[in-house]
Amino acid sequence: xxQAVQLRGVTKTYGLLPALRCIDLEVGLGESIAFLGPNxxxxxxxxxxxxxxxxxSSGRVQVMGCDVQKRPEYVKSLVGLVGHxxxxxxxxxVDENLRFxxxxxxxxxxxxxxxxxxxxxxxxxxxxxxxxxFGLRKRADIARAMLGNPRVLVLDELFSGLDVDASELLVxxxxxxxxxxxxxxxxxxxxxxxxCGRGVFLRNGAIERDVEF
Amino acid sequence: MGERDYLxxxxxxxxxxxxxxxxxxxxxxxxxxxxxxxxxxxxxxxRGSLIRTPEVLSAxxxxxxxxxxxxxxxxxxxxxxxxxxxxxxxxxxxPPFVVLIGKVIYSLVVLLLVLLTxxxxxxxxxxxxxxxxxxLLVLFVVGVMDLALVGSVVxxxxxxxxGKTLLLSFLFFPVSVPVLIPSxxxxxxxxxxxxxxxxxxxxxxxxxxxxxxxxASFLLFGHVFQE
Numbered sequence: 079x080x081q082a083v084q085l086r087g088v089t090k091t092y093g094l095l096p097a098l099r100c101i102d103l104e105v106g107l108g109e110s111i112a113f114l115g116p117n118x119x120x121x122x123x124x125x126x127x128x129x130x131x132x133x134x135s136s137g138r139v140q141v142m143g144c145d146v147q148k149r150p151e152y153v154k155s156l157v158g159l160v161g162h163x164x165x166x167x168x169x170x171x172v173d174e175n176l177r178f179x180x181x182x183x184x185x186x187x188x189x190x191x192x193x194x195x196x197x198x199x200x201x202x203x204x205x206x207x208x209x210x211x212f213g214l215r216k217r218a219d220i221a222r223a224m225l226g227n228p229r230v231l232v233l234d235e236l237f238s239g240l241d242v243d244a245s246e247l248l249v250x251x252x253x254x255x256x257x258x259x260x261x262x263x264x265x266x267x268x269x270x271x272x273x274c275g276r277g278v279f280l281r282n283g284a285i286e287r288d289v290e291f
Numbered sequence: 292m293g294e295r296d297y298l299x300x301x302x303x304x305x306x307x308x309x310x311x312x313x314x315x316x317x318x319x320x321x322x323x324x325x326x327x328x329x330x331x332x333x334x335x336x337x338r339g340s341l342i343r344t345p346e347v348l349s350a351x352x353x354x355x356x357x358x359x360x361x362x363x364x365x366x367x368x369x370x371x372x373x374x375x376x377x378x379x380x381x382x383x384x385x386p387p388f389v390v391l392i393g394k395v396i397y398s399l400v401v402l403l404l405v406l407l408t409x410x411x412x413x414x415x416x417x418x419x420x421x422x423x424x425x426x427l428l429v430l431f432v433v434g435v436m437d438l439a440l441v442g443s444v445v446x447x448x449x450x451x452x453x454g455k456t457l458l459l460s461f462l463f464f465p466v467s468v469p470v471l472i473p474s475x476x477x478x479x480x481x482x483x484x485x486x487x488x489x490x491x492x493x494x495x496x497x498x499x500x501x502x503x504x505x506x507a508s509f510l511l512f513g514h515v516f517q518e
Contacts, residue, residue, distance in 0.1 A: 129382060130382075131378060131381050131382065132517065133517065148380070151386060152384070153384075154382060154383065154384035155384035157382075159378075159382045160376065161378045161379070161382075163375025165375070165378060166373075166376075167307065167311055168312070168374070169311045169314040169315055170307070170310065170311065170314075174310070178303065178384075179379070181299070181303045181386060182300060182303070182383045182384055183384065206329050220494075249390065284298060
Protein backbone atom coordinates (compact mmCIF):
# COMPACT_ATOMS: atom_id res chain seq x y z
CA UNK A 79 0.00 0.00 0.00
CA UNK A 80 1.58 3.25 -1.12
CA GLN A 81 -1.36 5.57 -0.54
CA ALA A 82 -2.43 7.00 2.80
CA VAL A 83 -5.59 8.56 1.41
CA GLN A 84 -7.43 7.80 -1.80
CA LEU A 85 -10.52 9.59 -3.12
CA ARG A 86 -12.39 8.33 -6.17
CA GLY A 87 -15.22 10.34 -7.73
CA VAL A 88 -16.13 12.01 -4.45
CA THR A 89 -19.03 14.44 -4.57
CA LYS A 90 -20.89 16.17 -1.78
CA THR A 91 -24.05 18.20 -2.04
CA TYR A 92 -25.87 20.12 0.68
CA GLY A 93 -29.46 20.10 -0.52
CA LEU A 94 -29.13 21.29 -4.10
CA LEU A 95 -25.83 23.07 -3.48
CA PRO A 96 -22.78 21.15 -4.68
CA ALA A 97 -19.84 21.44 -2.25
CA LEU A 98 -17.53 18.93 -3.96
CA ARG A 99 -17.64 17.78 -7.60
CA CYS A 100 -16.09 14.47 -8.56
CA ILE A 101 -12.81 14.66 -6.66
CA ASP A 102 -10.11 12.13 -7.55
CA LEU A 103 -7.02 12.38 -5.37
CA GLU A 104 -4.27 10.33 -3.84
CA VAL A 105 -2.08 11.26 -0.89
CA GLY A 106 1.08 9.20 -0.40
CA LEU A 107 2.38 7.78 2.87
CA GLY A 108 4.19 10.50 4.80
CA GLU A 109 3.23 13.12 2.21
CA SER A 110 2.14 16.62 3.27
CA ILE A 111 -0.52 18.24 1.15
CA ALA A 112 -2.22 21.63 1.39
CA PHE A 113 -5.71 22.38 0.12
CA LEU A 114 -5.94 25.97 -0.97
CA GLY A 115 -8.68 28.13 -2.35
CA PRO A 116 -11.22 30.82 -1.56
CA ASN A 117 -13.98 30.51 1.04
CA UNK A 118 -16.60 27.99 -0.06
CA UNK A 119 -14.18 26.16 -2.35
CA UNK A 120 -14.81 22.88 -0.53
CA UNK A 121 -11.56 22.56 1.48
CA UNK A 122 -13.15 21.91 4.87
CA UNK A 123 -15.81 19.61 3.39
CA UNK A 124 -13.09 17.54 1.75
CA UNK A 125 -11.11 17.26 5.00
CA UNK A 126 -14.23 16.36 6.98
CA UNK A 127 -15.00 13.58 4.52
CA UNK A 128 -11.47 12.17 4.81
CA UNK A 129 -11.74 12.30 8.62
CA UNK A 130 -15.09 10.47 8.55
CA UNK A 131 -16.96 13.42 10.01
CA UNK A 132 -19.41 13.61 7.13
CA UNK A 133 -20.34 11.14 4.41
CA UNK A 134 -19.83 11.88 0.73
CA SER A 135 -22.95 11.98 -1.45
CA SER A 136 -21.22 9.64 -3.87
CA GLY A 137 -17.76 8.23 -4.52
CA ARG A 138 -15.32 6.27 -2.41
CA VAL A 139 -12.83 7.36 0.25
CA GLN A 140 -10.11 5.11 1.60
CA VAL A 141 -7.68 5.84 4.42
CA MET A 142 -4.76 3.41 4.72
CA GLY A 143 -6.66 1.05 2.44
CA CYS A 144 -9.86 1.09 4.53
CA ASP A 145 -13.17 2.40 3.26
CA VAL A 146 -14.26 5.32 5.45
CA GLN A 147 -17.95 4.48 5.13
CA LYS A 148 -17.59 0.75 5.72
CA ARG A 149 -15.27 0.96 8.73
CA PRO A 150 -15.72 4.49 10.13
CA GLU A 151 -14.56 3.69 13.67
CA TYR A 152 -11.36 2.03 12.49
CA VAL A 153 -10.58 4.88 10.09
CA LYS A 154 -11.17 7.43 12.85
CA SER A 155 -8.62 5.60 14.98
CA LEU A 156 -6.06 6.20 12.18
CA VAL A 157 -6.83 9.90 11.74
CA GLY A 158 -5.86 12.80 14.01
CA LEU A 159 -8.22 15.70 13.34
CA VAL A 160 -7.86 19.37 14.22
CA GLY A 161 -11.05 21.16 13.29
CA HIS A 162 -11.78 24.75 12.49
CA UNK A 163 -12.89 25.13 16.13
CA UNK A 164 -11.05 23.72 19.13
CA UNK A 165 -12.17 20.36 20.57
CA UNK A 166 -10.76 21.21 24.01
CA UNK A 167 -13.14 21.55 26.97
CA UNK A 168 -12.74 24.95 28.65
CA UNK A 169 -13.21 23.62 32.19
CA UNK A 170 -10.56 20.90 31.86
CA UNK A 171 -6.80 21.40 31.88
CA VAL A 172 -4.75 20.55 28.81
CA ASP A 173 -3.58 17.36 30.51
CA GLU A 174 -7.16 16.35 31.47
CA ASN A 175 -8.35 17.03 27.92
CA LEU A 176 -5.55 14.89 26.51
CA ARG A 177 -6.26 12.08 28.96
CA PHE A 178 -9.97 12.17 28.10
CA UNK A 179 -9.37 11.90 24.36
CA UNK A 180 -6.45 9.51 24.92
CA UNK A 181 -8.81 6.89 26.37
CA UNK A 182 -10.44 6.53 22.95
CA UNK A 183 -7.21 6.41 20.95
CA UNK A 184 -5.43 3.75 23.04
CA UNK A 185 -2.82 6.30 24.09
CA UNK A 186 -0.07 4.86 26.29
CA UNK A 187 1.17 6.80 29.37
CA UNK A 188 4.30 7.76 27.41
CA UNK A 189 2.15 9.16 24.60
CA UNK A 190 0.97 12.09 26.72
CA UNK A 191 4.51 13.20 27.52
CA UNK A 192 5.53 12.72 23.89
CA UNK A 193 2.78 14.90 22.41
CA UNK A 194 3.17 17.54 25.14
CA UNK A 195 6.90 17.69 24.42
CA UNK A 196 6.39 17.68 20.66
CA UNK A 197 4.10 20.71 20.83
CA UNK A 198 6.15 22.40 23.61
CA UNK A 199 3.12 22.55 25.92
CA UNK A 200 4.90 21.45 29.14
CA UNK A 201 4.45 24.87 30.73
CA UNK A 202 0.69 24.89 30.08
CA UNK A 203 -0.29 21.28 30.62
CA UNK A 204 -1.98 22.07 33.95
CA UNK A 205 -3.67 25.20 32.62
CA UNK A 206 -7.40 25.11 31.94
CA UNK A 207 -8.16 25.34 28.23
CA UNK A 208 -10.22 28.50 28.74
CA UNK A 209 -7.08 30.36 29.85
CA UNK A 210 -5.06 29.47 26.74
CA UNK A 211 -4.40 31.93 23.94
CA PHE A 212 -5.62 31.03 20.45
CA GLY A 213 -2.17 29.83 19.39
CA LEU A 214 -1.65 27.73 22.51
CA ARG A 215 -5.08 26.21 22.08
CA LYS A 216 -4.20 25.26 18.53
CA ARG A 217 -1.01 23.60 19.77
CA ALA A 218 -2.97 21.75 22.44
CA ASP A 219 -5.38 20.60 19.72
CA ILE A 220 -2.48 19.33 17.63
CA ALA A 221 -1.12 17.49 20.68
CA ARG A 222 -4.55 15.88 21.09
CA ALA A 223 -4.68 14.93 17.41
CA MET A 224 -1.28 13.24 17.68
CA LEU A 225 -2.37 10.91 20.49
CA GLY A 226 -2.23 7.26 19.54
CA ASN A 227 0.19 7.90 16.64
CA PRO A 228 -2.30 8.65 13.84
CA ARG A 229 -1.25 7.65 10.33
CA VAL A 230 -2.98 10.70 8.85
CA LEU A 231 -3.20 14.19 10.35
CA VAL A 232 -6.07 16.34 9.09
CA LEU A 233 -5.67 19.99 10.04
CA ASP A 234 -8.42 22.39 9.01
CA GLU A 235 -7.54 26.10 8.71
CA LEU A 236 -4.25 25.42 10.45
CA PHE A 237 -2.75 28.90 10.26
CA SER A 238 -5.87 31.04 10.58
CA GLY A 239 -5.72 33.46 13.51
CA LEU A 240 -2.09 32.65 14.31
CA ASP A 241 0.76 35.13 14.36
CA VAL A 242 4.08 34.53 12.61
CA ASP A 243 5.85 33.08 15.66
CA ALA A 244 3.03 30.67 16.46
CA SER A 245 2.81 29.54 12.81
CA GLU A 246 6.58 29.08 12.70
CA LEU A 247 6.47 26.93 15.82
CA LEU A 248 3.61 24.82 14.43
CA VAL A 249 5.46 24.18 11.18
CA UNK A 250 8.54 23.15 13.16
CA UNK A 251 6.55 20.73 15.36
CA UNK A 252 4.64 19.22 12.46
CA UNK A 253 7.76 18.75 10.36
CA UNK A 254 9.33 16.85 13.24
CA UNK A 255 6.49 14.31 12.98
CA UNK A 256 7.48 12.45 9.82
CA UNK A 257 5.42 9.31 10.42
CA UNK A 258 2.03 10.70 9.46
CA UNK A 259 0.68 12.02 6.20
CA UNK A 260 -0.52 15.57 6.70
CA UNK A 261 -3.54 17.17 5.02
CA UNK A 262 -4.13 20.85 5.76
CA UNK A 263 -6.46 23.52 4.50
CA UNK A 264 -5.16 27.06 4.42
CA UNK A 265 -5.68 30.49 2.91
CA UNK A 266 -1.98 31.22 3.15
CA UNK A 267 0.08 29.94 0.23
CA UNK A 268 3.33 30.98 1.93
CA UNK A 269 2.71 28.99 5.08
CA UNK A 270 1.33 26.04 3.12
CA UNK A 271 4.58 25.96 1.13
CA UNK A 272 6.61 26.00 4.34
CA UNK A 273 4.90 22.85 5.60
CA CYS A 274 3.76 20.93 2.54
CA GLY A 275 5.40 19.58 -0.58
CA ARG A 276 2.23 19.66 -2.61
CA GLY A 277 -0.70 22.02 -3.06
CA VAL A 278 -4.16 21.31 -4.39
CA PHE A 279 -6.12 24.38 -5.42
CA LEU A 280 -9.88 24.03 -5.16
CA ARG A 281 -12.53 26.25 -6.70
CA ASN A 282 -16.29 25.72 -6.61
CA GLY A 283 -15.81 22.21 -5.24
CA ALA A 284 -13.50 21.02 -8.01
CA ILE A 285 -9.73 20.63 -8.26
CA GLU A 286 -8.36 23.54 -10.27
CA ARG A 287 -4.64 22.75 -9.99
CA ASP A 288 -2.49 20.13 -8.31
CA VAL A 289 1.12 21.35 -7.99
CA GLU A 290 4.40 20.36 -6.38
CA PHE A 291 5.93 23.14 -4.26
CA MET B 292 -13.46 -3.34 20.25
CA GLY B 293 -15.99 -5.12 22.49
CA GLU B 294 -18.96 -4.25 24.68
CA ARG B 295 -16.70 -3.66 27.68
CA ASP B 296 -14.74 -1.06 25.71
CA TYR B 297 -18.00 0.62 24.69
CA LEU B 298 -19.11 0.79 28.32
CA UNK B 299 -15.68 2.10 29.35
CA UNK B 300 -15.90 4.80 26.66
CA UNK B 301 -19.46 5.74 27.67
CA UNK B 302 -18.37 6.06 31.32
CA UNK B 303 -15.37 8.19 30.26
CA UNK B 304 -17.77 10.51 28.39
CA UNK B 305 -20.11 10.73 31.39
CA UNK B 306 -17.22 11.41 33.80
CA UNK B 307 -15.99 14.16 31.48
CA UNK B 308 -19.47 15.75 31.41
CA UNK B 309 -19.84 15.52 35.18
CA UNK B 310 -16.38 17.04 35.74
CA UNK B 311 -17.24 19.90 33.39
CA UNK B 312 -20.61 20.32 35.14
CA UNK B 313 -19.10 20.37 38.62
CA UNK B 314 -16.48 22.94 37.60
CA UNK B 315 -19.19 25.30 36.40
CA UNK B 316 -21.48 24.33 39.25
CA UNK B 317 -23.94 27.21 38.81
CA UNK B 318 -26.09 25.21 36.38
CA UNK B 319 -26.29 22.11 38.56
CA UNK B 320 -26.90 24.23 41.65
CA UNK B 321 -29.66 26.16 39.90
CA UNK B 322 -31.44 22.90 39.03
CA UNK B 323 -31.13 21.66 42.62
CA UNK B 324 -32.28 25.07 43.90
CA UNK B 325 -35.29 24.86 41.56
CA UNK B 326 -36.21 21.42 42.95
CA UNK B 327 -35.89 22.55 46.56
CA UNK B 328 -37.78 25.81 46.16
CA UNK B 329 -40.58 24.10 44.23
CA UNK B 330 -41.11 21.71 47.15
CA UNK B 331 -40.86 24.57 49.62
CA UNK B 332 -43.42 26.71 47.74
CA UNK B 333 -45.73 23.68 47.51
CA UNK B 334 -45.50 23.27 51.27
CA UNK B 335 -46.49 26.95 51.76
CA UNK B 336 -49.46 26.58 49.44
CA UNK B 337 -50.70 23.21 50.66
CA ARG B 338 -50.60 23.64 54.39
CA GLY B 339 -53.44 21.61 55.82
CA SER B 340 -55.18 18.47 54.73
CA LEU B 341 -54.44 18.66 51.00
CA ILE B 342 -50.78 17.79 51.39
CA ARG B 343 -51.78 14.34 52.45
CA THR B 344 -53.62 13.72 49.21
CA PRO B 345 -51.41 11.12 47.44
CA GLU B 346 -52.39 12.19 43.90
CA VAL B 347 -51.45 15.83 44.52
CA LEU B 348 -48.15 14.92 46.16
CA SER B 349 -47.33 12.51 43.33
CA ALA B 350 -48.05 15.23 40.75
CA UNK B 351 -45.86 17.72 42.65
CA UNK B 352 -42.91 15.33 42.76
CA UNK B 353 -43.14 14.41 39.08
CA UNK B 354 -43.56 18.04 37.98
CA UNK B 355 -40.31 18.88 39.78
CA UNK B 356 -38.50 15.88 38.23
CA UNK B 357 -39.92 16.56 34.76
CA UNK B 358 -38.94 20.24 34.67
CA UNK B 359 -35.53 19.44 36.20
CA UNK B 360 -34.95 16.96 33.40
CA UNK B 361 -35.77 19.65 30.82
CA UNK B 362 -33.23 21.96 32.48
CA UNK B 363 -30.62 19.18 32.53
CA UNK B 364 -31.18 17.89 29.03
CA UNK B 365 -31.36 21.28 27.31
CA UNK B 366 -27.60 21.62 27.70
CA UNK B 367 -26.70 17.98 27.10
CA UNK B 368 -25.85 18.11 23.38
CA UNK B 369 -26.48 21.82 22.79
CA UNK B 370 -23.42 22.83 24.81
CA UNK B 371 -21.22 20.56 22.69
CA UNK B 372 -22.55 22.21 19.53
CA UNK B 373 -22.20 25.75 20.90
CA UNK B 374 -18.56 25.15 21.84
CA UNK B 375 -17.60 23.18 18.74
CA UNK B 376 -16.67 20.10 20.78
CA UNK B 377 -19.38 18.06 19.05
CA UNK B 378 -16.88 17.59 16.20
CA UNK B 379 -14.45 16.24 18.77
CA UNK B 380 -17.04 13.70 19.86
CA UNK B 381 -17.74 12.84 16.25
CA UNK B 382 -14.03 12.24 15.63
CA UNK B 383 -13.87 9.57 18.34
CA UNK B 384 -13.31 6.04 17.02
CA UNK B 385 -16.47 4.71 18.61
CA PRO B 386 -20.02 4.08 17.38
CA PRO B 387 -22.41 7.02 17.84
CA PHE B 388 -24.65 5.16 20.31
CA VAL B 389 -21.70 5.06 22.77
CA VAL B 390 -21.81 8.87 22.87
CA LEU B 391 -25.56 8.65 23.53
CA ILE B 392 -25.03 6.17 26.38
CA GLY B 393 -22.42 8.54 27.86
CA LYS B 394 -24.91 11.41 27.74
CA VAL B 395 -27.66 9.23 29.24
CA ILE B 396 -25.39 8.19 32.14
CA TYR B 397 -24.49 11.85 32.76
CA SER B 398 -28.16 12.94 32.69
CA LEU B 399 -29.10 10.03 34.93
CA VAL B 400 -26.53 10.99 37.58
CA VAL B 401 -27.65 14.63 37.55
CA LEU B 402 -31.34 13.65 37.72
CA LEU B 403 -30.67 11.20 40.56
CA LEU B 404 -29.05 14.06 42.49
CA VAL B 405 -32.15 16.15 41.84
CA LEU B 406 -34.35 13.20 42.84
CA LEU B 407 -32.52 12.77 46.14
CA THR B 408 -32.85 16.50 46.84
CA UNK B 409 -36.54 16.39 45.97
CA UNK B 410 -37.25 13.40 48.20
CA UNK B 411 -35.24 14.80 51.12
CA UNK B 412 -37.03 18.16 50.80
CA UNK B 413 -40.39 16.40 50.56
CA UNK B 414 -39.75 14.46 53.77
CA UNK B 415 -39.07 17.75 55.57
CA UNK B 416 -41.59 20.09 53.94
CA UNK B 417 -44.38 17.86 52.58
CA UNK B 418 -44.45 15.20 55.30
CA UNK B 419 -43.59 12.48 52.79
CA UNK B 420 -44.01 9.12 54.55
CA UNK B 421 -40.58 7.53 55.12
CA UNK B 422 -42.12 4.04 54.78
CA UNK B 423 -43.05 4.80 51.15
CA UNK B 424 -39.56 5.89 50.15
CA UNK B 425 -38.02 2.51 49.11
CA UNK B 426 -40.87 1.76 46.69
CA LEU B 427 -40.93 5.37 45.49
CA LEU B 428 -37.19 5.26 44.85
CA VAL B 429 -37.53 2.16 42.65
CA LEU B 430 -40.31 3.82 40.67
CA PHE B 431 -38.52 7.16 40.35
CA VAL B 432 -35.20 5.59 39.32
CA VAL B 433 -36.88 3.64 36.49
CA GLY B 434 -38.89 6.73 35.46
CA VAL B 435 -35.79 8.93 35.54
CA MET B 436 -33.92 6.39 33.37
CA ASP B 437 -36.73 6.69 30.82
CA LEU B 438 -36.64 10.48 30.92
CA ALA B 439 -32.83 10.56 30.64
CA LEU B 440 -32.85 8.32 27.55
CA VAL B 441 -35.79 9.98 25.78
CA GLY B 442 -34.54 13.45 26.70
CA SER B 443 -31.00 12.76 25.46
CA VAL B 444 -32.34 11.56 22.11
CA VAL B 445 -34.59 14.64 21.77
CA UNK B 446 -31.69 16.87 22.85
CA UNK B 447 -29.55 15.35 20.06
CA UNK B 448 -32.39 15.75 17.54
CA UNK B 449 -32.70 19.49 18.17
CA UNK B 450 -29.02 20.27 18.81
CA UNK B 451 -28.50 22.13 15.50
CA UNK B 452 -31.80 24.03 15.66
CA UNK B 453 -31.97 27.76 16.27
CA GLY B 454 -34.48 27.64 19.12
CA LYS B 455 -33.29 24.39 20.64
CA THR B 456 -34.40 25.20 24.19
CA LEU B 457 -37.94 25.95 23.05
CA LEU B 458 -38.02 22.97 20.70
CA LEU B 459 -36.78 20.59 23.40
CA SER B 460 -39.50 21.73 25.77
CA PHE B 461 -42.19 21.19 23.13
CA LEU B 462 -40.89 17.89 21.75
CA PHE B 463 -39.96 16.40 25.11
CA PHE B 464 -43.50 16.50 26.47
CA PRO B 465 -45.30 14.25 23.93
CA VAL B 466 -42.55 11.61 24.10
CA SER B 467 -42.57 11.78 27.92
CA VAL B 468 -46.30 11.12 28.21
CA PRO B 469 -45.85 7.29 28.17
CA VAL B 470 -43.49 7.78 31.13
CA LEU B 471 -45.46 10.39 33.04
CA ILE B 472 -48.89 8.70 33.00
CA PRO B 473 -47.88 5.37 34.62
CA SER B 474 -45.32 7.11 36.87
CA UNK B 475 -47.70 9.65 38.38
CA UNK B 476 -50.39 7.00 38.86
CA UNK B 477 -47.97 4.52 40.44
CA UNK B 478 -46.46 7.18 42.73
CA UNK B 479 -49.97 8.17 43.84
CA UNK B 480 -50.78 4.57 44.68
CA UNK B 481 -47.52 4.06 46.59
CA UNK B 482 -48.23 7.21 48.60
CA UNK B 483 -51.74 5.86 49.27
CA UNK B 484 -50.20 2.79 50.90
CA UNK B 485 -49.88 0.29 48.04
CA UNK B 486 -46.80 -1.96 48.01
CA UNK B 487 -44.16 -2.08 45.28
CA UNK B 488 -45.57 -5.40 43.98
CA UNK B 489 -48.98 -3.78 43.53
CA UNK B 490 -47.55 -1.13 41.21
CA UNK B 491 -45.37 -3.61 39.31
CA UNK B 492 -47.50 -3.39 36.10
CA UNK B 493 -46.68 0.34 35.85
CA UNK B 494 -42.98 -0.33 36.49
CA UNK B 495 -43.00 -3.08 33.86
CA UNK B 496 -44.57 -0.62 31.44
CA UNK B 497 -41.79 1.87 32.16
CA UNK B 498 -39.15 -0.83 31.61
CA UNK B 499 -40.80 -1.89 28.33
CA UNK B 500 -40.77 1.75 27.17
CA UNK B 501 -37.09 2.00 28.14
CA UNK B 502 -36.32 -1.10 26.09
CA UNK B 503 -38.30 0.11 23.06
CA UNK B 504 -36.70 3.57 23.06
CA UNK B 505 -33.29 1.97 23.72
CA UNK B 506 -33.58 -0.28 20.65
CA ALA B 507 -34.89 2.57 18.46
CA SER B 508 -32.03 4.83 19.61
CA PHE B 509 -29.45 2.12 18.97
CA LEU B 510 -30.69 1.76 15.41
CA LEU B 511 -31.29 5.42 14.56
CA PHE B 512 -28.92 7.54 16.62
CA GLY B 513 -26.12 7.30 14.04
CA HIS B 514 -28.24 9.30 11.56
CA VAL B 515 -29.05 11.91 14.22
CA PHE B 516 -25.41 12.27 15.21
CA GLN B 517 -24.13 12.80 11.67
CA GLU B 518 -23.84 16.44 10.67
